[in-house]
Amino acid sequence: MAKQIGWLVQDxxxxxxxxxxxxxxxxxxxxxxxxxxxxxxxxxxxxxLAAIKNTAEVAxxxxxxxx
Numbered sequence: 001m002a003k004q005i006g007w008l009v010q011d012x013x014x015x016x017x018x019x020x021x022x023x024x025x026x027x028x029x030x031x032x033x034x035x036x037x038x039x040x041x042x043x044x045x046x047x048x049l050a051a052i053k054n055t056a057e058v059a060x061x062x063x064x065x066x067x
Contacts, residue, residue, distance in 0.1 A: 009035050 012033045020027045036042075041062070049058045059066040 005035050009033055 016030075016033065017027055019025075020030070045058060045062050048061065049055065052058065055066045
């Protein structure tokens, strides 16, 4: 899966650069898109906890302890 995420990040950065060039924007000082390690997992846990408000159940679903 890591290769596919790397390709996605590369595609996003290339598309941003292309868009900037087409619209006359300068991306020299712009921050490139970077993938956060475990970003999807952390997001799932945060949103799931907000939705069901049950720490023990979310911990079980995510495969870690409630602490």
